[in-house]
Amino acid sequence: MRTVQEYKKSLQDGRQVYIRGERVKDVVTHPILSIATEHAANLFRLNRDRKLKDLFTMKSPETGDTVSRYFMVPTTPQELLQRGNLVEAHTAANKSVLDLLKAIGTDALFALLVVSRDMDKALKTTYHERVQKFFSHCRENDLDMATAQTDVKGDRSLRPHEQPDPDMYVRIVQRRRDGIVIRGAKAHTTAAPQANEIFVLPTRAMSEADKDYAVACAVPPNAKGVTLICRPMPGRDRSLFDSPVSRTNMETETVTVFDDVFVPWERVFMAGEWQFAGALANTFATFHRHTAVSYKPPAGDILLGAAALAADYNGVRNEAHIREKLAHLVMYTEIVRACRKLAALEAIPSPSGIMVPNPVYTNAGKFYFATNYHEVAKTVQDIAGGLAITAPSEADLKSPAIGPCLDKYLAGRKGASGRERVRLMSLIRDYTASDFGGYNYVVTLHGEGSMAAQLIVSLRDYDVERCVRLAREAMGAP
Numbered sequence: 001m002r003t004v005q006e007y008k009k010s011l012q013d014g015r016q017v018y019i020r021g022e023r024v025k026d027v028v029t030h031p032i033l034s035i036a037t038e039h040a041a042n043l044f045r046l047n048r049d050r051k052l053k054d055l056f057t058m059k060s061p062e063t064g065d066t067v068s069r070y071f072m073v074p075t076t077p078q079e080l081l082q083r084g085n086l087v088e089a090h091t092a093a094n095k096s097v098l099d100l101l102k103a104i105g106t107d108a109l110f111a112l113l114v115v116s117r118d119m120d121k122a123l124k125t126t127y128h129e130r131v132q133k134f135f136s137h138c139r140e141n142d143l144d145m146a147t148a149q150t151d152v153k154g155d156r157s158l159r160p161h162e163q164p165d166p167d168m169y170v171r172i173v174q175r176r177r178d179g180i181v182i183r184g185a186k187a188h189t190t191a192a193p194q195a196n197e198i199f200v201l202p203t204r205a206m207s208e209a210d211k212d213y214a215v216a217c218a219v220p221p222n223a224k225g226v227t228l229i230c231r232p233m234p235g236r237d238r239s240l241f242d243s244p245v246s247r248t249n250m251e252t253e254t255v256t257v258f259d260d261v262f263v264p265w266e267r268v269f270m271a272g273e274w275q276f277a278g279a280l281a282n283t284f285a286t287f288h289r290h291t292a293v294s295y296k297p298p299a300g301d302i303l304l305g306a307a308a309l310a311a312d313y314n315g316v317r318n319e320a321h322i323r324e325k326l327a328h329l330v331m332y333t334e335i336v337r338a339c340r341k342l343a344a345l346e347a348i349p350s351p352s353g354i355m356v357p358n359p360v361y362t363n364a365g366k367f368y369f370a371t372n373y374h375e376v377a378k379t380v381q382d383i384a385g386g387l388a389i390t391a392p393s394e395a396d397l398k399s400p401a402i403g404p405c406l407d408k409y410l411a412g413r414k415g416a417s418g419r420e421r422v423r424l425m426s427l428i429r430d431y432t433a434s435d436f437g438g439y440n441y442v443v444t445l446h447g448e449g450s451m452a453a454q455l456i457v458s459l460r461d462y463d464v465e466r467c468v469r470l471a472r473e474a475m476g477a478p
Helices: 006-008 033-046 078-092 099-124 126-139 208-213 274-313 320-345 359-384 394-398 403-409 419-433 435-446 453-459 464-474
Strands: 017-019 022-024 056-057 066-070 145-148 169-177 178-189 196-202 215-219 224-229 253-264 268-271
Touching: 006 033, 006 253, 022 320, 022 359, 033 099, 056 169, 066 126, 066 274, 078 178, 099 126, 099 145, 099 196, 099 253, 099 268, 126 208, 126 268, 145 178, 169 208, 169 253, 178 196, 178 215, 178 268, 208 274, 268 274, 274 359, 274 419, 320 453, 359 419, 359 435, 394 403, 394 419, 403 419
Parallel strands: 017 224, 145 196
Antiparallel strands: 017 022, 056 066, 169 178, 178 253, 196 215, 215 268, 224 253
């Protein structure tokens, strides 16, 4: 397995990355993007933690070498449950901020393994063996992988081939003897600047007229024609006291542009097989939403802990209305965690032998945490009080002129100093009322797909007819 330094060196490959209109020379040392790089690099430290080794690593089925457990192909419900435990522990170790690279990359690989087998059987293609070889390549080389699925889409009322600009969905513009050439752009690509590979997947079902848009492949971030344009984000010019989470643990997202990028055939996993574009999009979404319901409980845990600590510092933790609010926070986290576990235990076996998370429980959990997260943040802010946004900074507390005054007047119950109370308020502000806090609100809603998509899948995959039969029996119908 790679070391932190080996991982960082792998990113210094001339990739074309931009942030705030400027070309980034090095994502490892850049004053802003280095935060996301260090966040991703932490996994390589955790892999060597003796307490986490059994959960985070395993032996390669091919070589016997130690590899990341993210590459464990789930063939039983227990293995899928263990994957959820891994995602949850990994997130908790990063101050409850997800690190998607290994998770989303293997979500994509699992989906490709499932769908390529079905595609080969139906269409006599030879993609499955190709996917297996690339899976081994990623596992044995301990690679980090981003996934670019969401196309920029243009006019949402039109299919890909109907767009006035044909590049609104990534498409194949040339088929060559040695590979394909793709053009277009994907939005919301998480951690692409920190990845060693970028998987390109279809975002929707396609018609035969859309066949050039039915494409799946793996592209190195430094490939000619790839440009990664990052969202704006704060940098390192902040105090760790004032920004205890976002100063060290953040991911970035990019608009990922493919400007006539050549992809050799060994890296191509779908090239015009429009009949299976929807299956690949949906299978990836199911695996990835299971990752989502695995990474969200640690966020619920840290918010519950912050709320309980705020109530304690204020001397009101045992008040009835506070206990009721804390109970709601407990229920939020544990309902999501229960959906994660049940989705694994009630997993659906695919013909490939891979267990796919139960789509009903997976989507129910994702929908529940998305629709209720804002209320959770509101509850934490309510318990914390206005000081969550009006508290002074670390520099004020360190000032000889005003620091002692603040420590005195911002103190809480006996033993809760003003400094410690402000430290807690900084955590709550950072997580719920900062630039990073606003990001959390939106990514909770839209990450892993819209809430409408989760409702559609839940209804589609639920046995409603069983319920209809029960109703007919209860009403005495023949």
